[in-house]
Amino acid sequence: MKRLFLSIFTIAAGVSIYASEPWTVERCMQYASEHSHTVRQQQFALDDSRAIKTQAIGAFLPSVYGSTSVQINFGRAINPETNTYTDISTLYNGYGLQASLTVFDGLQRYNQLRMAKANVAMGRSGIMAEKDDVALKVYKAYMDLAYCLGAIDHTSKKRDESLALLHQTEVMAEVGQKSNADVAQMRATLAADEYELTHMQSQTIKARLALQQIMNFPADSTLYIVQPSFHTEPAVTENPAQISEYAAMTNPRIVKAQQAIEAARFNLRAARGALLPSLALSGGVSTSYYKNLNNGVHASFFSQFKNNTGEYVALSLSIPLFSQLSTSSTIRRRKIALSQARENLEYEQSELHRIIVEASADVDNSTKEVFKMQEQVEADSLAAHLTTRKYEEGLASSIDVKTAAVTLLQSRVKLLQSQLTMAYNKKLLAYYKGEKLWTDQ
Incomplete structure (x- = not known):
């Protein structure tokens, strides 16, 4: 507070000195x-x-972004391991990393x-x-x-x-x-x-x-x-x-x-x-983790994280036809x-x-x-x-x-x-x- 007061006083004194000079x-x-x-x-x-x-x-x-999701299913749902319907409660956890680059716009x-x-x-x-x-x-x-x-x-x-x-x-x-x-x-x-x-x-x-x-x-x-x-x-x-x-x-x-x-x-x-037309290039990698909440029988997180990993590359062309x-x-x-x-x-x-x-x-x-x-x-x-x-x-x-x-x-x-x-x-x-x-x- 003392320093602030001295600073304000110095500024005021400086203005006064400048003002007194032609x-x-x-x-x-x-x-x-x-x-x-x-x-x-x-x-x-x-x-x-x-x-x-x-x-x-x-x-x-390029645009780079990551994503994660958690989903709990109760009742009838699709089993991620067997890809069949099941009526047990499950936990699903997904991870993704995507990147996109506009090549021509x-x-x-x-x-x-x-x-x-x-x-x-x-x-x-x-x-x-x-x-x-x-x-x-x-x-x-x-x-x-x-x-x-x-x-x-x-x-x-x-x-x-x-x-x-x-x-x-x-x-x-x-x-x-x-x-x-x-x-x-x-x-x-x-x-x-x-x-x-x-x-x-x-x-x-x-x-x-x-x-x-x-x-x-x-x-x-x-x-x-x-x-x-x-x-x-x-x-x-x-x-x-x-x-x-x-x-x-x-x-x-x-x-x-x-x-x-x-x-x-x-x-x-x-x-x-x-x-x-515009052309865009995109790619990404994703993985997931699945858990049975009823009996607890499932593979470990790290093994699923490695085995469920997938990559993709996409090239998309957009042609404008009508934009209102x-x-x-x-x-x-x-x-x-x-x-x-x-x-x-x-x-x-x-x-x-x-x-x-x-x-x-x-x-x-x-x-x-x-x-x-x-x-x-x-x-x-x-x-x-x-x-x-x-x-x-x-x-x-x-x-x-x-x-x-x-x-x-x-x-x-x-x-x-x-x-x-x-x-x-x-x-x-x-x-x-x-x-x-x-x-x-």
């Missing part, structure tokens, strides 16, 4: 790929496919094994696809949290500027340079900033919990992240057709859809094999499953091309937006500074100061949002170009 987006994606519930479900599906593959391999091995087992192998490969691709999907969701949630944290930073700075300007206005009002209306307006501006800061703090909590939920990170621990840095460079024109062509060969979702077609094809072949439409219905259903798999591949390829074209356009647009917003932030920053100077000189009203400050805050927040959107779009496009979402740390 996490990079790559570390978050790697953690999610190892702890996500959906990834674990895919792993269970892969384990099940491996078990089915083992079962398919075992179908090629229309290649059903062969195709089922190939289908099982395809399902295992499809399970591996499914895990890779699920890890990538979870990683992209983590990246998006990470950017959302970074946006909230950045918005808090900008709002806090504006709140501090409003607080300083309120103190300045109160001092100027005492000497008669500003009116009480200006003081009231500045207090209203400060109250609005306080509300906006509280609102963004609430949104940050929600964004952090959303990220931790996707990662399957302990909800009772606070996850701190590293605020991403941005290097704005002119967008390089990408060719969506070339990216789609490369992604169609490497993307795990496309590979999984292709493997699903292969598995459905082998499944159909296995169903068609049921229309062919079961085989034909199975074949039809598996044809439909094959058609569905092919249709799913076409859908995945079409959806992949659409996403790549959209991501390529988003990279170009978001990069342009970042450059435009940087120019707007510089202009709004200069306008807010000049408006504040005019206010101090009595050439602008408190409403003008508030309007300029709000405009600057909005521009800074929009710039941050554009930078985060640009980073996500570039990451998404790089992923489809073959770049890893994260590297093992």
Whole structure:
């Protein structure tokens, strides 16, 4: 019990230590790929496919089983020694060992094994696809949290500027340079900033919990992240057709859809094999022991066990003639499953091309937006500074100061949002170009 307590304490302490350290987006994606519930479900599906593959391999091995029986006869029965009717009570004990092997079954087992192998490969691709999907969701949630944290930073700075300007206005009002209306307006501006800061703090909590939920990170621990840095460079024109062509060969979702077609094809072949004759080889050995319960006159157990031993070998041919439409219905259903798999591949390829074209356009647009917003932030920053100077000189009203400050805050927040959107779009496009979402740390 003491060791268990220490282990639990160590784990809890480890989670607390990890939670107190800032996490990079790559570390978050790697953690999610190892702890996500959906990834674990895919792993269970892969384990099940491996078990089915083992079962398919075992179908090629012979079946061996033993049997024993005990029978007591009262009244009229056949005497095993004389093979005539008798009315005495007897005890009969039989033993048998049989083996059977399917020699030919229309290649059903062969195709089922190939289908099982395809399902295992499809399970591996499914895990890779699920890890990538979870990683992209983590990246998006990470950017959302970074946006909230950045918005808090900008709002806090504006709140501090409003607080300083309120103190300045109160001092100027005492000497008669500003009116009480200006003081009231500045207090209203400060109250609005306080509300906006509280609102963004609430949104940050929600964004952090959303990220931790996707990662399957302990909800009772606070996850701190590293605020991403941005290097704005002119967008390089990408060719969506070339990216789609490369992604169609490497993307795990496309590979999984292709493997699903292969598995459905082998499944159909296995169903068609049921229309062919099957050939089975079997053999066995048996012996018995007989005892007269009335007078007790009988040979010993060991002598009977040896003398009554018999062997047999059998070869059986089974030709299917009519199976109540079961085989034909199975074949039809598996044809439909094959058609569905092919249709799913076409859908995945079409959806992949659409996403790549959209991501390529988003990279170009978001990069342009970042450059435009940087120019707007510089202009709004200069306008807010000049408006504040005019206010101090009595050439602008408190409403003008508030309007300029709000405009600057909005521009800074929009710039941050554009930078985060640009980073996500570039990451998404790089992923489809073959770049890893994260590297093992």
